[in-house]
Amino acid sequence: MEWSDEGVVLSVRPHGESAAVLELFTRRHGRHLGLVHGGRSRKLRPVLQIGNHLDAGWKARLADNLGHFTVELRKGFAALLMEDAAALTAMTSMAALTRLLPERDPHPNLFEITQFVLGFLDDRAVWPALVVRWELALLEELGFGLDLALCAATGQSKDLVYVSPKSGRAVSAEAGEPYKDRLLALPLFLRGSASGTVSAEDVLAGFALTGHFLTTRVLAPRDMTMPDARGRLLSYLRRP
Amino acid sequence: MSKQSAGTEIERLIALLARLPGLGHRSARKAALALIKRRTDLLEPLAAALADAAAKIVACANCGNIDTASPCTICQDPRRDRSLIVVVEEIGDLWALERAGVVSGLYHVLGGHLSPLDGVGPEQLSIGKLIERAVPPVKEVLLALNATVEGQSTAHYLTEQLQGHGVAVTRLAQGVPIGGELDYLDEGTLAAAIKSRRAM
Numbered sequence: 001m002e003w004s005d006e007g008v009v010l011s012v013r014p015h016g017e018s019a020a021v022l023e024l025f026t027r028r029h030g031r032h033l034g035l036v037h038g039g040r041s042r043k044l045r046p047v048l049q050i051g052n053h054l055d056a057g058w059k060a061r062l063a064d065n066l067g068h069f070t071v072e073l074r075k076g077f078a079a080l081l082m083e084d085a086a087a088l089t090a091m092t093s094m095a096a097l098t099r100l101l102p103e104r105d106p107h108p109n110l111f112e113i114t115q116f117v118l119g120f121l122d123d124r125a126v127w128p129a130l131v132v133r134w135e136l137a138l139l140e141e142l143g144f145g146l147d148l149a150l151c152a153a154t155g156q157s158k159d160l161v162y163v164s165p166k167s168g169r170a171v172s173a174e175a176g177e178p179y180k181d182r183l184l185a186l187p188l189f190l191r192g193s194a195s196g197t198v199s200a201e202d203v204l205a206g207f208a209l210t211g212h213f214l215t216t217r218v219l220a221p222r223d224m225t226m227p228d229a230r231g232r233l234l235s236y237l238r239r240p
Numbered sequence: 241m242s243k244q245s246a247g248t249e250i251e252r253l254i255a256l257l258a259r260l261p262g263l264g265h266r267s268a269r270k271a272a273l274a275l276i277k278r279r280t281d282l283l284e285p286l287a288a289a290l291a292d293a294a295a296k297i298v299a300c301a302n303c304g305n306i307d308t309a310s311p312c313t314i315c316q317d318p319r320r321d322r323s324l325i326v327v328v329e330e331i332g333d334l335w336a337l338e339r340a341g342v343v344s345g346l347y348h349v350l351g352g353h354l355s356p357l358d359g360v361g362p363e364q365l366s367i368g369k370l371i372e373r374a375v376p377p378v379k380e381v382l383l384a385l386n387a388t389v390e391g392q393s394t395a396h397y398l399t400e401q402l403q404g405h406g407v408a409v410t411r412l413a414q415g416v417p418i419g420g421e422l423d424y425l426d427e428g429t430l431a432a433a434i435k436s437r438r439a440m
Contacts, residue, residue, distance in 0.1 A: 050389040079428020085396035
């Protein structure tokens, strides 16, 4: 078994004295693990940093084996974001959440979106909203996509301001009025025709929305909790 | 099952030596043989030194360094600059800085870095003790943590925790190593070096 692909580093664990077990989110092979000989060497350590975009070759005798990776750096996102606490935490949070995907199951759309978001993590004006959209895409890939295009009660596409915490569908202002205390806010930038700058409050509302569904539909059934990095990310974003 | 070629004690010695970093079973066998051949001038003094170390080595209650006394030799040294605390991840990092002889201040060993994947959160690190120590006469806390995603995430977390304590929080510079040729450097190091450029 042998293939070549591109991938983003999700985690690196030491193995023995000089090797490392690398977990990549690849374009065509999904979340995939493999051993990297010399993965803890001076040469490869800078390459095997969370968030880095790599070219990878994987080889194993049998498809079920852990196999070996050979890697080459394509884009070193980690080094570019080291000084930006919030962006670094966003990248760590994305890596931790990507690990919710099943192993060896390709998700090319999410890979594409991940690449896009990583490319904007140095632009504070845009990345928080992009990370919310990335979490929505992750929910979609996990089979829990939200329907934010039409009102669950009336079927209309206008004036959508809430999301039902149970169905994950949008609710219009009029239909949601009697239940508004129990509904989640649908931030402006996630409504169909929205454009322009995104406020900090809207970003936090977006994270509250994705956080609710990630917790109730993905993490709780697996007896898991939200990654610490995501909590730290929210605390950075709450600051003025 | 393979035949036993030596007594239980020797096999045990080899098995224990093989657990040391850098030693496989074959190297451990060679080391054991060398020790046995030099019984009086190497094996017995080494056994005594190991027993002594096991009995006396303690973690410094102040900084987390290991020594035969607590507070450790560094913490007790009156010539050390008590206005500076250098924070490192592991004792190996402290030893590296001491070998270089470039730190005049005190140290604080965190015991690792934040790593949610490995279940290491702030509670598992010696962060509370560092906050306790960040009071006058301490004026500066230098975060000498690894230039990795986890190391820098820990550095950002510590920076937050130390805010409002009246100490300057600094970190190590990042860039071209001494003797480094630009052609051979990874793009991350080059980017960090360009960002940290300074006037000649």
